[in-house]
Amino acid sequence: MNPHIGSDFDDFLEEEGMLAEVEAAALKRVLAYQLRQLMQQQQLTKTEMAKRMRTSRASLNRLLDPSNPSVTLQTLERAARALGRRLRIELE
Secondary structure (H helix, E strand, O other): OOOOOOOOHHHHHHHOOOHHHHHHHHHHHHHHHHHHHHHHHOOOOHHHHHHHHOOOHHHHHHHHOOOOOOOOHHHHHHHHHHOOOOOOOOOO
């Protein structure tokens, strides 16, 4: 009898010790997408967004790269403020 029949993919990832990593990568993709969408809605170029954040374009590119996991809360907060938004993080 296969012990995995009836289990879901999250259970599999948990068993493999990969669930937190996969969830973090998915969250980064969502955040990068949301930031790009807000920039587009506000017709902000990367140069203008970087200026508002008081950072470099290279740093902004890392933030907007969905596959780059190296982002700090401080950077996310600056991006949110630059777009007139607030960053909300919660533990579940």
